[in-house]
Each structure stands twice: as C-alpha cells, then as structure tokens.
Amino acid sequence: xxxxxxxxxxxxxxxxxxxxxxxxxxxxxxxxxxxxxxxxxxxxxxxxxxxxxxxxxxxxxxxxxxxxxxxxxxxxxxxxxxxxxxxxxxxxxxxxxxxxxxxxxxxxxxxxxxxxxxxxxxxxxxxxxxxxxxxxxxxxxxxxxxxxxxxxxxxxxxxxxxxxxxxxxxxxxxxxxxxxxxxxxxxxxxxxxxxxxxxxxxxxxxxxxxxxxxxxxxxxxxxxxxxxxxxxxxxxxxxxxxxxxxxxxxxxxxxxxxxxxxxxxxxxxxxxxxxxxxxxxxxxxxxxxxxxxxxxxxxxxxxxxxxxxxxxxxxxxxxxxxxx
Numbered sequence: 001x002x003x004x005x006x007x008x009x010x011x012x013x014x015x016x017x018x019x020x021x022x023x024x025x026x027x028x029x030x031x032x033x034x035x036x037x038x039x040x041x042x043x044x045x046x047x048x049x050x051x052x053x054x055x056x057x058x059x060x061x062x063x064x065x066x067x068x069x070x071x072x073x074x075x076x077x078x079x080x081x082x083x084x085x086x087x088x089x090x091x092x093x094x095x096x097x098x099x100x101x102x103x104x105x106x107x108x109x110x111x112x113x114x115x116x117x118x119x120x121x122x123x124x125x126x127x128x129x130x131x132x133x134x135x136x137x138x139x140x141x142x143x144x145x146x147x148x149x150x151x152x153x154x155x156x157x158x159x160x161x162x163x164x165x166x167x168x169x170x171x172x173x174x175x176x177x178x179x180x181x182x183x184x185x186x187x188x189x190x191x192x193x194x195x196x197x198x199x200x201x202x203x204x205x206x207x208x209x210x211x212x213x214x215x216x217x218x219x220x221x222x223x224x225x226x227x228x229x230x231x232x233x234x235x236x237x238x239x240x241x242x243x244x245x246x247x248x249x250x251x252x253x254x255x256x257x258x259x260x261x262x263x264x265x266x267x268x269x270x271x272x273x274x275x276x277x278x279x280x281x282x283x284x285x286x287x288x289x290x291x292x293x294x295x296x297x298x299x300x301x302x303x304x305x306x307x308x309x310x311x312x313x314x315x316x317x318x319x320x321x322x323x324x
Contacts, residue, residue, distance in 0.1 A: 007048060009048065009049050010042075010043075010049055011049075012041060012042065012049075012050065012242035012243060013242075013243065013244050014041075014241050014242040014243055014244040014245070014246075014249055015039065015040070015041045015242075015249065016038040016039060016040045016041075016238075016241055016242075016249050016250065016251060016300075017038050017039075017211055017212045017249050017250055017251070018036055018037070018038045018039040018053075018054065018212065018251075019036065019037055019038050019185065019212055019213065019214070019215060019250070019251050019300075020034050020035070020036045020161065020212075021034060021035045021036075021037075021100060021134035021135075021136070021161055021162075021163055021185060022034040022035060022133070022134025022135070022160065022161050023159055023160055023161040023183070027159075027161075028159035028183065029159050029160040029161060030128060030132075030160065031132055031133065031134055031160065031161075032132025032133070033132065033133070033134075034134060034161075035057050035099050035100055035133075035134050036054050037054050037056065037057055037251045037300035037301055038054060038250070038251035038300055039051065039052070039053040039054050040052050040053075040242075041242070042242070043235075043238060043239070043242070043298070044238075044295065044296050044297070044298050044320075045296070045320045045321070047323040052321070054300075055317055055318075055321045056295050056299060056300050056301065056302065056317055057099040057100055057300065057301045057302075058097070058098055058099050058100070058301075058302060058303075058304055058310055058313060058314060058317075059098065059099065059100035059101065059102040059136055059253075059301055059302070059303040059304070060093035060096065060098035060100070060101060060102065060303070060304055060305070060310065061102045061103075061104060061255075061257050061258065061303045061304065061305050062083075062086055062089040062090055062093060062101060062102070062103050062104070062127075063083075063086070063103065063104045063105075063106060064086055064103060064104070064105050064106055064107075064108075064120070064123050065084070065106060065108060065109065065110050066080065066083050066084040066110065067083065070083075070261065070305070071261050071266060071267045071283065072269075073266075073269075073279065073280055073283055073306070074261065074305055074306060077306055077307050077308070078092065078307065084110075086103060086123055086126065086127050086130075087126040087127055087129065087130035088130065090103070090127045090130045090131040090133075091130045091131055092307075093131070093307075094131045094132070094133055096307040096310050096311075097310045097311060097314055098133060098310065099133065100133055100134050100135070100136055100301065101127060101131055101133050101134075101135050101136070102135070102136035102137075102138065102303050103123070103124065103127055103135065103136070103137055103138070104138045104140075105120050105123070105137065105138065105139055105140060105149050105150075105153075106140050107120065107139070107140045107145050107149055108140075114145075117148045117149050117151070117152035118152055118156075120149040120150075120152055120153055121152040121153050121155070121156035121157070122156075124137055124153045124156070124157055124162075125156060125157065128157065128160065134160075134161065134162070134163075135157075135160065135162045135163070136162070136163040136165070136187070136253075136301075136303075137150065137153050137162050137163070137164055137165075138165050138166060138187075139165070139166070141166070143168070143170045143171035144171075146166070146171055146175065147171050147174040147175065150164050150174075150175050150178060151174060151175075151178045154175075154178035154179060154181070154182045154184055155178070155181075155182060157182070157184075158181075158182035158183065159182065159183050160183075160184070161183060161184060161185060161213075162184045162185065163184070163185040163186065163187055163215055163253075164178065164179050164184050164185065164186050164187065165186060165187030165188075165189060165215075165217065166187050166188075166189035166217060167186045167187060167188045167189060167200070167204060168189055168190070168200070169190075169196075169199075169200060169203070172186075172188070172200065172203060172204055172207075173207065176204055176207045176209050177207070179209065179213070180207070180208070180209055184213075185213045185214065185215065186204065186209065186213065186214055186215070187214075187215045187216075187217050187253060188200045188201055188204055188214055188215070188216050188217065188250075189217035189219060190217070190218065190219065191219050192218060192219045192220075192221075192226075192229060192230055192233050193233065194233055194236050194237055194240065194248075197216060197218055197237060197248065198240075198245070198247045198248050201214065201216065201247045201248065201250065202247055205247070211246070211247075211249070211250060214250050215250065215251055215252070215253045215300075215301070216237070216248070216250040216251065216252050216253070217252070217253050217254070217255070218230065218233055218234050218237060218252055218254070220254045220255065220256065220259055220290075220294060221259060222256070222259040222260045222262075222263050222286065222290045223260065223263075223286055223289050223290045223293070224263070224265065225259070225263055227290060227293055227294075230254075230294070230297070231293065231294075231296075231297040234252060234294070234297040234298045234299070235297055235298065237252070237298070238252075238297075238298040251300035251301065252298055252299050252300055252301075253299065253300065253301040253302075253303070254291075254294040254299040254301070254302050254303070255303045256287065256290045256291040256294055256299075256302045256303060256304065257287055257291075257302075257303045257304040257305035257306075257309070258303065258305070259290065260283075260286050260287040260290045260291075260305075261283070261287065261305050261306075263286065265282060265283070265286050266282070266283035266286045266287065267283075283306070284306055284308050284309050284312070287304060287305065287306055287309045288309050288312045288313055288316075291304060291309070291313045292313060292316050295313075295316070295317065295320070
C-alpha cells in the first residue's frame, strides 16, 4: 500500500534583491541583452520551498594584456593570439557560452609598464564593441590604481550598467561615486566574514547607492583550499538574507576561475604524483567542482577561465534549475 510522505518545508520572509547587469539601447546602453540575477525566496535550488526566478550566470574572465602567468592549459585552450587581444577574447568567450564578460585590468602594457587611465577606458570600449554581453570590470587590486582606472572606465562607459569592482573598505567611496554618476553597478568585496560583508554593504548604501545595483563578493577559496569555510559563510549570509536582514539581501558573485587556476593541482602538470591523473581533466574538474559547489552555497554569478568548464557548469545549472 503506497504511503504518502509530506516533505517538511521551511518558510522564509526575506527575498534576495534582483540585480540587472547591462543596458540595452532602449535603456541607455549598447548591450544586445541584459542579465538579471537574484530574486530567490529560498535556499539554492530548493524549488519546492520558494521561488528561484533567475538562473545563476556564468562570467568568463579575460585580461587587458596577455596573461603570461596563467596555466599553459588555458593558453592552449584559447590561443595566444586571442588572449593578446581583449576584444577578440571577449568575442570568443561569448561564442563559448558566456553570459557575462569579466575583464581584469592589470593596468600594465605588454612591456609591464603602467598605462594611463584613459587607456583602460579605451580597452573596455573595444570590448563593449566586440560583444553584446554585459560587462564586469575589475581593477588590479591596488586601491589607488583601482580608483584611477575604474573612474576612467565608468566615465567613458556611462549608461552601460557595468559592474565595477572591487569595492573594499579602503576604496569604496571613489568607485561608488563613479558608479552613481554613470549608472553602473558595484561589487562589494570583503574577506570571508558575515559581519564585514554586512558592514561594507551598509557603508555603500549610506552613499545613496541603491542596493539593487550592488553585488556581494564574499571572497572564496578553491577546492581543497578553504572552500568549505567559504561555503559556511555564504550559507550564513543567505540564511540571514532570507530571514529578513535587508543589508545582506544581495546576489553573490564568486571568482572561482581565478582561485581554481592558481592552485598547483590545476596549474602544474609536471613533478606531481602519478595518482593525480591526467592534467587537463584534473584542472578542468577542479574549476568545475569549485564553481558548482559555490552555486550550491548561494552564488548567483561564478567566473570561469577554461572554455570546457563553461559547458560543464552551464549543463549543471540547467539540471539544477529543472523543477522536479
């Protein structure tokens, strides 16, 4: 005799804000389409408990100059010619299935010398012309240089709703001001801590930046390098948001490709134990598992580097978004 089992359900009162990246011509930009993330009323992929209106998005990472320090596997996959031209690279990333393009500005020319801030703006303009996807633009990670480059980018790309980052406690004011003046978004980044993430969001909100124009970067580790700690912090942020805390009700972005490919398991093919197996397969899986784990922790955007990983993670997202 069949037995009916009632699945217990958790009811939350909070909701993650929806954040839209990119602007079409009608919206004051030049993008072919926009990407909206967030809007969840339940924990990741628990469709039976609430609404998940928007699937997670995949951003593909490119750089402003040839990244000589990247793994040879990545150079082989994209090709040195493509990786030496950000515009060409962006177009190839779109062909590979990217939802978003994330360009990392090193602020250096091919000779390793700093270039003027306006050069960063020109590079981003070339990328905008090469692809119709929304953009994420990251600075080199040095507060003063980030402010200089991102302000120039924001001014020249006004109206495109680019996500600018990273906003940290040392430099958020300048980046937020540039984003406010030019209708862009910002990425608030803090070092794997719930309270620090909330505090930075409050500071950004106090500058009158609407929170539906803010993404939250909780900072992450890769598989085997602190991923479980990141998972627990992201889970706590998402639960707090769903329980009603407005200052953490923001979509999360994780730079999983960057973290995965700087680990020896992905980057090195020689002088490692034979039991590690095929280098390329191992490296791609390292990135894919890191990304999918972060999706289960609540990431709304993950950035990737290898074209084969894009297909793997996209396939996993499609499965997770299929309601049983």
